[in-house]
Amino acid sequence: MEHNPELISSEVAALWSAFMQNSMAYCIVQHFANVNEDEDSIDIIQTAMKNCNYVVNEVKQIFEKETHAIPIGFTQEDVNLNADRLYSDLFTLRYIKYMAATGTAAAAALLEVLARKDVREFFAKTSEMFMKLYNDTCDLLLKKGAFIRSPTIAPMKKAEYLQSESFLSGLIGKHRPLTAIELAHISKNTETNSIGRTFVAGFSQTAKSPEVRNYMERGTEIAAKHETVFREILVEDGVPLPSSWDSNISQSIDAPFSDKLMMFQTLSLNELGVAGYGAAIGTSLRKDLGGHYTRLVAEILQYGNDGVKLMIEKRWLEQPPQNVDREALRNRSV
Structure with a gap:
């Protein structure tokens, strides 16, 4: 059949x-x-x-x-x-x-x-x-010589097992060197914030709604702050900083995109940021990194939640498919 x-x-x-x-x-x-x-x-x-x-x-x-x-x-x-x-x-x-x-x-x-x-x-x-x-x-x-590479590390000379829990937190007042996996996540999350910061900086000067402009300005500040946190971790570890992802933004105030689209793109980048930080938390064994990511992800979640509220207020947020509301059906007027 x-x-x-x-x-x-x-x-x-x-x-x-x-x-x-x-x-x-x-x-x-x-x-x-x-x-x-x-x-x-x-x-x-x-x-x-x-x-x-x-x-x-x-x-x-x-x-x-x-x-x-x-x-x-x-x-x-x-x-x-x-x-x-x-x-x-x-x-x-x-x-x-x-x-x-x-x-x-x-x-x-x-x-x-x-x-x-x-x-x-x-x-x-x-x-x-x-x-x-x-x-x-x-x-x-x-x-074009414009591919942004993550930092390089010296080749590993010998494979071995860990012998001390100090690997998780480091010695008092000092952290052990970053692993290649931790470096990969830091580089990826720096890249995400750089792209997001460039996007919202342009959005902030072209958005028509004052509320959207303010939201984008706030996003620019958050992305710049997070980039700084990641770069400081690299500097502290003596890792060469990757090339900047900064791109030129024109002085145009003529919006190529609707405020609705700009808000949705910002929220999408926000979701990717949360996912990136979550993946980093799961694979970063240094405790200080987990603390950074936990604190930063909370800030992103709050920013994203405020964006959702703004989109609902403006009636720009499309409702995803959802299950039948059985209670509403039961309580419907006859």
Whole structure:
């Protein structure tokens, strides 16, 4: 007997999130394409738009087939293609690299909670597409000498077991050297904050709503503070600092994106920041690092919560699919 399973909750969540993220990214990359002056970047920008468009259209088809409501997401109303340049062409490549990396990781991580063959095949193809985009963007950044590398460490001469619990906290008043895993997380979280700080700095000067401008200014300060914490850890450990992720921001006050899109992008970066800090907490054995991450993640969570409240107040936050409210049905007026 032929079996036609309905979408399960994890599949609906994965498809809905993919639609929201890619409809937003498509708008952002459209603006980048419109102001781009770097001929080397044209193919990568076009591929990024093609990938995002593919995801959005595939989710639409699946939802229509299953009679699920199509998300509102982000449309041409959320991007002003006549707006002047806000970010540099180099930042465009760095954004696409970051977008492709997170898209690949998200699609791969989702596979274990997907049951239906068509949904699994869709996310497997999505992961493959974004992985290729990531590699192509890395190659171009390396060619331009603009790929930001994490710090280097001396080769390990001998593999051995730990013999003292002091490895966890270090000697009194002194911490043991950072492990390669701890360095990797510090570098990744510094990168996330740098991209976020560049984004929200541009958002703060182009947002139309005073509340959104203030929110973005606050985000710039938080990201800069977190970057400083990570850099100070590296300096204290005598680790060479990686190159700065700073990118030029123009003086334009002509908004290329709607306030709604800017808020959603900021909250998305916030979520990635929380996930990055959580992963770092789980793999950082030095107790002082755990303390830093715990304190910083609390600040991000509060900032994100305030952003959600602002989006609800402005009626910009789209409701995710949710289970039936049985109590509301029982209490409905007859």
